[in-house]
């Protein structure tokens with residue numbers, strides 16, 4: 001009988017913080033707000049995750065990466081469950097995550113409570129607010145395509161959701 | 162397998178899967194790159210919805226049922242999608258109008274379904290509703306742009322109405338299983354009609370006053386198109402049973 005090493009929940013959170021989002025590698029799954037709950041059941045980790053978008057193809061990959069990361073730390077009994085409710089929102093993205101997104105060149109999501117008409121999407125390159133929507137659908141389900149009217153750079157905006 | 166809840170979940174799943182498959186046909190063929198990306202994004206969202214519903218149905222069925230067996234190993238008359246979603250793409254106008262009619266319906270449906278007693282159905286609907294609101298906004302803008310566009314785009318939008326209108330009626334006629342579980346679709350008909358009328362008026366397209374409405378999809382009696390869709394969708398799994406990536 002192989003038993004898991006003795007560990008605390010906060011150490012598990014640290015391990016999860018090393019797992020990157022496969023589509024936006026500068027963000028961890030914790031920054032993204034994908035990890036909803038972590039607890040131990042007889043010293044075995046149980047991880048509850050939630051998908052960002054219904055059809056997000058990264059979820060299977062993320063599940064596998066969590067398993068790999070925990071295996072590397074010596075865990076053998078690992079439970080990962082996906083729960084849909086409450087539905088994921090960009091408001092769960094950490095401030096740290098939003099800052100990393102912007103440095104990476106993706107405009108971070110506005111708070112979901114901002115009315116559509118009052119939304120300002122700032123250019124991640126030159127920080128101009130003079131930007132325009134090119135397409136509501138970008139390179140992945142979670143992004144829209146914008147263009148800066150000042151520096152002319154097209155950029156992705158992480159849609160608030 | 163035949164209880165109303167199972168039939169109802171499969172009905173919801175099949176609607177999403179078949180429209181996902183139709184929209185996916187545009188991949189690499191969209192009129193311009195950004196719209197190619199938009200329609201395939203919508204396809205992916207719908208595929209995600211279908212997976213959630215199939216996974217739920219499989220968990221209730223037990224035995225050896227999986228999301229894959231439900232999607233790949235049922236035959237045409239076991240599919241319970243509406244006739245609207247299986248209609249061919251034809252051109253951008255028909256694709257857009259099909260999406261608009263369906264997204265308007267799906268938005269109203271999920272809005273009610275998210276309050277369902279069944280917690281898993283409610284969770285899937287609440288999650289998907291956020292995405293459906295994008296589909297609705299995008300397809301509505303396109304319907305107006307094409308209807309109120311050039312003579313050619315206007316003509317094609319009229320053709321699309323002629324081709325699709327007759328398949329909208331069945332969306333609001335409850336099938337036997339819908340009488341027992343889920344949302345009463347007859348109650349969302351008025352809201353759908355009102356919204357569609359406003360948008361079509363803005364697009365400068367008139368709707369038929371009285372038309373024969375074709376029904377049967379929700380009972381498994383489909384137009385000739387579904388067989389071809391399933392032939393393509395299911396080919397690999399039929400030719401190489403249990404193969405996986």
Ligand SMILES: [Zn+2]
Pocket residue numbers: 123124125126127128148149150151152153
């Ligand atoms: Zn700029």
